[in-house]
Amino acid sequence: MLVVDDLCIDAGRTRIARHVSFEIPDGRRLGLLGASGSGKSMIASALVGALPPGITCSGRIVVDGHNVTGVPTPRRPPAARPAMVFQDSATALNPMVTVGKQLRTSDSAELLERVGLRDARRILASHPLELSGGQRQRVCIAVALARKSPLVIADEPTTALDVIGQARVLDALREVPSLLLITHDIAVAAQLCDHLMVLDSGRIVESGSTAAILDSPRTNLVVRMLDRARAADPFRQLVVP
Numbered sequence: 001m002l003v004v005d006d007l008c009i010d011a012g013r014t015r016i017a018r019h020v021s022f023e024i025p026d027g028r029r030l031g032l033l034g035a036s037g038s039g040k041s042m043i044a045s046a047l048v049g050a051l052p053p054g055i056t057c058s059g060r061i062v063v064d065g066h067n068v069t070g071v072p073t074p075r076r077p078p079a080a081r082p083a084m085v086f087q088d089s090a091t092a093l094n095p096m097v098t099v100g101k102q103l104r105t106s107d108s109a110e111l112l113e114r115v116g117l118r119d120a121r122r123i124l125a126s127h128p129l130e131l132s133g134g135q136r137q138r139v140c141i142a143v144a145l146a147r148k149s150p151l152v153i154a155d156e157p158t159t160a161l162d163v164i165g166q167a168r169v170l171d172a173l174r175e176v177p178s179l180l181l182i183t184h185d186i187a188v189a190a191q192l193c194d195h196l197m198v199l200d201s202g203r204i205v206e207s208g209s210t211a212a213i214l215d216s217p218r219t220n221l222v223v224r225m226l227d228r229a230r231a232a233d234p235f236r237q238l239v240v241p
């Protein structure tokens with residue numbers, strides 16, 4: 001269980017996140033939505049204690065009963081270490097170490113298969129920069145799954161993928177115990193998440209069950225997101241998972 005209480009994130013005098021509070025009870029899949037620059041990735045970084053230098057936070061982040069505000073993941077008790085899929089797969093992996101060595105698990109081929117990577121032997125022997133962006137993105141997801149953490153935080157995990165790759169990754173993420181999915185795409189969030197939370201300029205402007213938000217959005221921002229998603233792909237229904 002994750003509890004975030006009154007989280008504020010600041011870059012000097014600029015406030016990036018404003019009094020953000022939410023919970024992820026065990027078993028929940030929460031989608032964090034918002035336009036580019038609204039503060040989604042910064043909130044994710046705060047949750048794993050990895051804010052960039054010069055960025056500060058206040059408030060409280062509690063994971064599995066431990067107050068871990070500002071504490072980097074490796075220094076936390078094991079139960080309070082969410083697995084993180086960072087947005088930039090090129091920098092998230094160590095370029096000098098093969099995928100196989102970074103996955104470090106006996107079921108690595110099966111994990112790669114689960115995220116839609118079939119050529120497991122070649123990929124395990126490759127260094128990250130020998131892979132395509134979409135392959136690297138799926139390796140990052142496999143690395144997060146390998147941690148077997150009760151909570152996975154995935155920041156835009158499907159942006160480099162085609163629709164088939166995207167579906168495989170969403171299926172794999174459906175299996176994790178609890179999930180925070182960060183995305184600007186309400187159609188992706190609606191496919192995977194039972195609850196949604198919408199951020200505008202660092203402030204939560206709407207939150208609730210996916211069904212309630214799709215049925216009766218309360219803000220113009222969400223109405224516009226839904227209109228855009230339906231116009232972009234009229235064949236895909238926005239359905240409640």
Ligand SMILES: Nc1ncnc2c1ncn2[C@@H]1O[C@H](COP(=O)(O)OP(=O)(O)OP(=O)(O)O)[C@@H](O)[C@H]1O
Binds near residue numbers: 016036037038039052
């Ligand atoms: N290192 C930094 N120093 C100062 N400000 C930063 C830094 N990194 C990001 N910001 C600012 O913080 C705000 C939130 O950025 P963030 O990356 O969290 O947005 P986001 O919602 O994840 O956007 P995107 O969907 O484009 O990834 C932006 O205004 C950005 O300019």
